[in-house]
Amino acid sequence: MRAKDAVGAYGERVAVRLLADQGLEVLARNWRCAVGEIDVVALDRDRDEVVFVEVKTRRSTAYGDPAEAVTAVKLARLRRLAGQWLAAHDAHPARVRIDVVAVLARTAGPAQVRHLKAVG
Known part of the structure; x- marks a missing residue:
């Protein structure tokens, strides 16, 4: 497994x-x-809400915060993907939202994690 893939898998x-x-x-x-x-x-059963989550993981902020990698183009793709998933699973939840989980994987100590809800 490539180092980049390992970092991504860890973040997920x-x-x-x-x-x-x-x-x-x-x-x-x-x-x-x-x-x-x-x-x-x-799935948030309490709210009858399906949550589609984009996970962005970085080892440093040298190229910006991990959440900054979720651009308007990426959000548009996520909305299309959400529609595809709902159709493929014949799902009809009361609500749908797109979240981002940004993970900064430190070389020492625990990861820094931010959960941004309803980003798009």
């Missing part, structure tokens, strides 16, 4: 743990279709 594990700790049920990880990939799909 951190994000899934965070989402579970917040009471969300993870429905899918790395779901793919012709349009692209969704990192995490989760």
Whole structure:
């Protein structure tokens, strides 16, 4: 596994743990279709809300905060992917939202994690 892939996989594990700790049920990880990939799909049963999560992980802020990598173009793709996932699973939740989990994987100590809700 390449170092970049290992960092990304670590960030996704951190994000899934965070989402579970917040009471969300993870429905899918790395779901793919012709349009692209969704990192995490989760369900908030209390709100009847499906949450589509983009996870961005970096080892430093040399190229900016991890969340800054989620551009308007990426959000538009995530909205299309969300529609594809809902159609493929015949899901009709009351609400849908797109979140970003930004993970800064430090060389020492715990990762710095930020959960940005309803970004797009």
